[in-house]
Amino acid sequence: MRRRYSAAFLIGVLLIVLASIWWRRPSEHPPVVIGYELPGPCRDLSFETVPYIVCEIDLRAYDTGVLHAGDDGKAFGSLEKFDKAMSGEGRPVLLAMNAGMYHEDLTPVGLLIEDGQEKAPLNLADGEGNFFLKPNGVFLVRNDGKAAIMETNAYAAAKPDVAFATQSGPMLVIDGRPHPRFEANGTSRYIRNGVGVRDENTIVLAISRSQVSLGSFARMFRDALHCPNALFFDGVVSALSNGERMIVGGNYPAGPIIAVSAKR
16 A cells, blocks of 8 residues: 555656646747837737737838847847847837847848848858748848848849848748748748838838738738738747837847837
């Protein structure tokens, strides 16, 4: 009888330990922070039952850039650190969002141009993962302040005059059509973020508040936001801040960061 009790006790202890390990596992999906005031250009949107925050940016009224590292050459590493650095330099931003995939050392996987300086080269390679789900593309703001999203090979051929650019993948919408590899509503679902270009003066940043498939995310850009071209930034680590607090996501790693501020 004592052996039975001992065995039962050991099993109970084992279950408790396993449960504690399970609950300490990092969440596959980041928590969604709600309740903070949205930045001025942003609003809530629901599409196909998925809640989003969308930020429609008129480039004639706002400065928009892609940044990665501080004056010391080190990557900011997260939106929280970026916001703190900008505030400390007297350059507060209205909103910031992660804007491209990165390696373990936070260096960009693809092209990065900051203030007209190429920090990382265009990546034309094939590989596995979302970045290499061709066609992928480049979001850019030209030196004349106009925006575009170009398929990577088209960018390589055109060699546009660019002030800011970030390469990511896959393209979500290509000339009004969803990416040809997307299922209508696949089983891979995460909190996701991306950018669309409605016209050369208007970009739209979007982030979901709950998990969404790539197919539905692409349709949202095309049908609800009227963007003929859109580019996926990332999933799982997707985050948005209002320059002071996180609105979606948390202190997750970030490589390239897109930031919006009022024109000076």
